[in-house]
Amino acid sequence: MRFLTAVNLEHPEMLENVSRELWMRIWSRAAKKAGMSAEQAQGLLEKSSTSKVKSQLRETTEAACRYGAFGLPITVAHVDGQTHMIFGSDRMELLAYLLGKLKIQH
Template sequence: YSWLGFEVLCRYKNIWNINLQLRPDFFFVILEKGSLSAMRFLTAVNMKHPEMLEEVSRELWMCVWSRDEDITEPQSMLAAAEKAGMSTEQAQGLLEKIVTPKVKNKLKENTEASGKYRAFGLPVTVAHLDGQTHMLFGSDRMELLTHLLGEKWMGPVPAAINPKL
């Protein structure tokens, strides 16, 4: 369900004109494959190349959910980054940073922030609108998010409804 929420939010970010900020979260580490190194890698990507975060995230999702690959292996992380369009040198540099206190602390900060919103599972979407914060849990809450944004819900694949998108 996290993957579904991720894909829908990525598809709608330009349609709704929202500032989508993806945050790797420690809860996934505990509940799924023990992917701490992958979460640190995504944190490093976000810190150094935030414009690449969506594609690298998608490639890691594909590794684990479509090809059943071990995303804790350095080669899997490097391959995902390269497939997303990152150079080998960039990806290797980020992989080296996952053991640094700066990256580790940033991931801890992200995790603590999710606790502040009382997040209890994934996916969690936090919307900051007109001075208010709204926490939505579940990939089935996109229609509610569109209501909060004052936007139109066109289903999980908006281009299927409007091919011009």
């Protein structure tokens, strides 16, 4: 986002093209590393603008908001009948503790 901000400040006429190129490269690289073919990735990129995908994302976002989500990454853990929302990638120890995989020694 900082790079795109710098592009916008220095070369605003290039912002849209740079944004699109970054987006395509990021997702195509992720798909390739996950083992998808270029054709599969391209098909999914095309489907990402369909009403079905948009509707599903809206439903997922609304569910996250009901949990109180305010950013990413968020993990929701359902443990012993309770729901715990954990925000941040630096909270994996807390998730492990909630799941009984980490014991705190006193």
